[in-house]
Amino acid sequence: MNDLATYNFAYLDEQTKRMIRRAILKAVAIPGYQVPFASREMPMPYGWGTGGVQVTASILGPNDVLKVIDQGADDTTNAVSIRAFFQKVADVAVTTKTKDATIIQTRHRIPEETLKEGQTLVYQVPIPEPLRFLEPRETETRKMHALEEYGLMHVKLYEDIARNGHIATTYAYPVKVEGRYVMDPSPTPKFDNPKMHMSEALQLFGAGREKRIYAVPPYTEVVSLDFEDHPFEIQQFDKPCALCGAENVYLDEVVLDDKGGRMFVCSDTDHCEDRRAHGHAGQMLARPTQESQEAAE
Amino acid sequence: MSAVPLLKVNDVSKFYGSRIGCRNVSFELYPGEVLAIVGESGSGKTTLLSCLSTRLMPTSGIVEYHMRDGQYRDLARMGEAERRFLMRTDWGFVHQNPADGLRMTVSAGANVGERLMAVGDRHYGNIRATAKDWLTRVEIDEDRIDDQPRAFSGGMRQRLQIARNLVTSPRLVFMDEPTGGLDVSVQARLLDLVRGLVHDLGLAAIIVTHDLAVARLLSHRMMVMKDGAVIEQGLTDRVLDDPREPYTQLLVSSILQV
Numbered sequence: 001m002n003d004l005a006t007y008n009f010a011y012l013d014e015q016t017k018r019m020i021r022r023a024i025l026k027a028v029a030i031p032g033y034q035v036p037f038a039s040r041e042m043p044m045p046y047g048w049g050t051g052g053v054q055v056t057a058s059i060l061g062p063n064d065v066l067k068v069i070d071q072g073a074d075d076t077t078n079a080v081s082i083r084a085f086f087q088k089v090a091d092v093a094v095t096t097k098t099k100d101a102t103i104i105q106t107r108h109r110i111p112e113e114t115l116k117e118g119q120t121l122v123y124q125v126p127i128p129e130p131l132r133f134l135e136p137r138e139t140e141t142r143k144m145h146a147l148e149e150y151g152l153m154h155v156k157l158y159e160d161i162a163r164n165g166h167i168a169t170t171y172a173y174p175v176k177v178e179g180r181y182v183m184d185p186s187p188t189p190k191f192d193n194p195k196m197h198m199s200e201a202l203q204l205f206g207a208g209r210e211k212r213i214y215a216v217p218p219y220t221e222v223v224s225l226d227f228e229d230h231p232f233e234i235q236q237f238d239k240p241c242a243l244c245g246a247e248n249v250y251l252d253e254v255v256l257d258d259k260g261g262r263m264f265v266c267s268d269t270d271h272c273e274d275r276r277a278h279g280h281a282g283q284m285l286a287r288p289t290q291e292s293q294e295a296a297e
Numbered sequence: 298m299s300a301v302p303l304l305k306v307n308d309v310s311k312f313y314g315s316r317i318g319c320r321n322v323s324f325e326l327y328p329g330e331v332l333a334i335v336g337e338s339g340s341g342k343t344t345l346l347s348c349l350s351t352r353l354m355p356t357s358g359i360v361e362y363h364m365r366d367g368q369y370r371d372l373a374r375m376g377e378a379e380r381r382f383l384m385r386t387d388w389g390f391v392h393q394n395p396a397d398g399l400r401m402t403v404s405a406g407a408n409v410g411e412r413l414m415a416v417g418d419r420h421y422g423n424i425r426a427t428a429k430d431w432l433t434r435v436e437i438d439e440d441r442i443d444d445q446p447r448a449f450s451g452g453m454r455q456r457l458q459i460a461r462n463l464v465t466s467p468r469l470v471f472m473d474e475p476t477g478g479l480d481v482s483v484q485a486r487l488l489d490l491v492r493g494l495v496h497d498l499g500l501a502a503i504i505v506t507h508d509l510a511v512a513r514l515l516s517h518r519m520m521v522m523k524d525g526a527v528i529e530q531g532l533t534d535r536v537l538d539d540p541r542e543p544y545t546q547l548l549v550s551s552i553l554q555v
Contacts, residue, residue: 134400147378151415155400158407158414161421162443227421 010057010090016040020058020213024204027215032181033145034128039211049082049107050208052124056105059120059204060086065093067101072109072250072267079107096270108171110192112249112271115201117218123186125207128214130174130184150182153225161230170235176223177216185222191234191250196222241266242284244275301363303328303469303501304349309358311341311348317525318344322358324520324530328468331495331502333516333533335509335548341525342505343473349503350390350471351380362469385412389462389470393477395454398461399446405432405457406442412465431460435490452483456490463494470495472504476511488514509552513537521545 008014016038023037042050060066066086070078074096082105083094095101098111105122115121131141134152144152153174160168173190177183185196186205196203196216203216216222226232240247242263249271251264263284266272276285302325311318319341326332334342347353349360351372361369365387372380384390392398399408409428410418418424429439435456437449446454455475462470475491476484492515495502506512512519512533520530521542529542540546 134403143377147381149381149415151411154414154419155403155407155411158410158421158424159403162404162406162425226419228419229422 007089009062010060010086011043012040012054012057016054017058020054023213024055024058024215027204027213028202028217030181031216031220032177032183032214034212034214036211037213039208042208043085044081046209047126048078049105049124051206051210051213052105052107052122052208053082053085053206054208055122055204055206055213056086056103057090059122060090060092060103062090062092064102065095065100067095067098067104067270068106069104069109069111069268069270070107072111072252073269075269097274098268098270108187108189109250109267110188110195112246112266112268113274114195115199117200119201121199121201121203123188123203123205125184125186125205125212126209127172128184128186128205128207128210128212130172130182145181148180150176153182154227157225157227157230161227167226167230167232173232174225176225178221179223182225183214183216183222189235189250190224190232193222193224193232194234198222237264239264240282241272241275242282244272244280244285245282246272246275246280301328302326303330303363305359305361305363305369306349307359307361309345309348309355309360311344311353312356317341318353319348319522319525322520322527324527326469326501326503328501329499330518331500331504331516333512333519334503334505334522335507335512335519336522337507337548340522342507342522344525345522346471346473346503346505350388351375351384352390365468385415386465387467387469389459389467391455391458391462391470391472391475393474395446395451395458398458399454401447402445404443404445405437405449408446408457408461409464412461416465427464431464432457434494435460436486450483452479452487455479455487459491459494463498463500466498468501470500470502472502474506474508475504476506476508484511491515509537509549521548 020037023035027035042053044050068079068083070076086092087094098113103120107124129141131144131152134156135141157167171189172184172187173193175183175185175193185193198219200218202218205214224232237251241251243265246266250267252267254263254265256262304326306322306324309322310320322345336342348355354373360372362372364370406425406428409431410424413424429442432439432442437453437456446457476487504515516533519533519536520527523544529536529545537549540549
């Protein structure tokens with residue numbers, strides 16, 4: 001830091017951080033409950049993670065190690081710019097390794113590697129209210145949460161089955177937290193829902209535009225809603241990752257050409273790189289050294 | 298009919314500031330009984346219905362309901378959670394405009410199944426079977442189960458709204474002008490259906506209407522309201538055939554004869 005006028009540590013002023021921390025404490029005390037907070041303008045547009053950034057800024061300390069992912073990847077625009085932002089305004093250490101990070105800010109994924117005690121996962125949430133698309137009135141949805149009237153959530157799942165023959169909701173799949181509040185796990189694929197259950201890590205959710213913070217404390221029960229005769233299921237993939245050969249991970253589809261060529265690769269880039277570094281190889285992983293050797297022979 | 302009233306209304310008044318909504322209304326409703334509230338526009342019918350169904354709090358007076366456990370409970374003193382639970386299990390409310398009582402963006406099956414899911418039914422197959430059964434009972438084809446209500450005609454929407462309300466076997470149904478806005482042949486079918494259902498299920502119902510023919514067809518007893526007060530009440534046939542109050546006489550004589 002130089003003598004010039006500069007930002008407060010982690011961009012937000014101390015009073016704002018204090019206010020957000022109070023909201024976080026309340027959210028942790030009532031798992032799954034949406035706590036209103038006075039969301040600030042951030043130097044980025046709504047929808048780019050203003051909620052997540054405010055939560056991260058409020059819990060970040062000088063000794064923290066930050067990892068930011070967007071759709072599982074460390075190298076996409078949103079992840080790169082938020083990481084750079086915190087390097088600039090808080091001068092914290094950053095990493096792409098899941099196991100080295102103390103705070104992981106995420107958009108749309110939970111890392112494949114199981115999170116450990118002491119780690120905090122911060123979600124960027126666009127629409128925190130799981131009942132929103134069925135009940136547009138905020139006064140009514142708050143009442144429904146207060147009185148635990150969650151029949152409507154099943155109406156949505158019923159509609160899914162009636163239209164598609166199975167529960168077709170694949171992301172933002174509603175969960176019940178600790179047997180009480182129904183919560184939107186932000187637009188993560190439902191593949192990640194089981195990872196939230198009894199997680200060792202603290203999970204914080206920030207919705208900047210909607211001005212809500214909610215949380216799932218460590219070791220909390222998180223159950224995905226379903227019907228007795230249509231139980232909750234996660235996505236299945238036919239092939240392993242084309243680069244690292246991993247199975248039972250969430251894969252992204254990458255279109256290769258205009259002739260129908262495509263590959264499926266890990267959405268969690270750190271997990272994929274780590275596996276490759278340990279010698280795992282998928283079907284389509286280029287092996288330049290081997291090929292050049294063959295060419296020479 | 299059992300000897301114990303289902304609903305006891307004692308001296309209920311509702312004021313909107315200094316204006317009168319309804320005043321000093323008292324009556325008792327017995328299980329299986331259908332009561333019609335008639336009167337011209339602005340006579341306080343709908344205000345009274347809202348006070349009875351807890352959609353509005355009366356300014357004064359007591360409305361007591363005979364709960365399934367045999368206790369009488371003052372509706373105004375119930376907790377909101379309990380009141381809302383009562384409204385979606387033991388009661389039904391049929392709105393004049395079906396769009397107010399239905400979820401227009403979800404299928405007919407989900408509309409009927411919503412109350413079941415709200416009371417904890419978590420078996421898709423059972424919910425769907427019950428929904429189909431109810432659609433048949435209100436004369437809607439089973440194959441319309443996955444259509445949204447906005448694809449339905451006015452009469453079908455109204456029948457769907459009735460099915461949605463009756464699926465949890467309520468004991469008391471409130472109806473606010475259930476035939477308003479329907480043409481006469483559709484009205485006749487709906488009335489026929491409601492009469493059959495009320496009889497088969499032993500429902501008690503309070504029907505607000507300005508249409509004396511509806512009252513004649515459906516109700517056992519009727520109350521005539523004017524300027525917020527009940528001016529005459531008695532058996533439907535008695536009131537319609539032998540009206541005593543001048544206003545009731547005027548009302549009865551103003552029915553158009555074809």
